[in-house]
Amino acid sequence: MKEQWIERIIEQAKDKYARTGVRLTTKRKRILKILLVSDIPLSAYEIADSYNNAFGESIPEMTVYRILNFFEQEHLSHKLSSTNKYVPCSHHSNSCTCEAPQFLICGKCQTAEEISISKAVMGELEKVALKAGYSLDESQLELKGLCNKCIGSEE
Amino acid sequence: MKEQWIERIIEQAKDKYARTGVRLTTKRKRILKILLVSDIPLSAYEIADSYNNAFGESIPEMTVYRILNFFEQEHLSHKLSSTNKYVPCSHHSNSCTCEAPQFLICGKCQTAEEISISKAVMGELEKVALKAGYSLDESQLELKGLCNKCIGSEE
């Protein structure tokens, strides 16, 4: 069940910080949850709105940005720079470093899916770059298109 | 010589619109030139500043944005969404449709180079997307890394 799945992700994150000074506070948990339950990427301001609606308590935008930055550091979320929106990281728990997050974004319904492009394909891109005199590093890919649902319902 | 090369690009653009109602006005020419002579991508506001400095005449930011939109339509420039900056299209004149522009961006000196990734490699990306249930369309790639110069001068 989705509810449990979300709780598990939060538990894992909590464990991760149990020993350090870092805290997974109520606000952080709530915002992580907002990202997790949303079907689509949200802007910082949409997150703040959602927070207000869900908890009848307003949160400053500044705090949202700070928490998003915290999430970015901790690999709990990502920013989509092509849309200025934020998504939870799908690489739950453990070992993901998310150095080069990769997304498929539907131009119609706005869903975004975090994928893992094979080393082989990424290697090809690196080769192309090298030929042009660049050595790639932390390249986030945001690929646009239409999801199957939206292709089906095309007018 | 760079100066002549720029003039040639502008001439080509002018020709392109000679018959249509669309005009390559002084402001558009100047802004295209600003983009062309800059070593690095510029923000809309930097373009406006540059315009003011170069021509001792101020231009409203709004106008800059409109001209950049015009350039985008006409495939004369592109926006880098990862940095909110603008670059001239390198596919001069003729046949480029630039449906999926591709860039290498140096994280140190900020240079950006427009490249052409082979159909084969792009095809691989499309395959990955299809497997995940997405059909790609107009995906701009912004690959980050270090250019050769900056790798050499690394501390």
Next chain:
DNA sequence: AAATGATATGTTATAACATATCATTTGGTT
């Protein structure tokens, strides 16, 4: 030459996105 229409630009306001700075609160440690 005057009227018209299309394209381009100016002007002002505001939306949307993001960071800087300093004060205060919170929660764990000694």
Next chain:
DNA sequence: AACCAAATGATATGTTATAACATATCATTT
């Protein structure tokens, strides 16, 4: 309790972008 670091609040400001409306410029038609 006293202390300290982390987190949050509050306010101001910076940055990027569009909306809405008015005016200017230039080519075409009358």
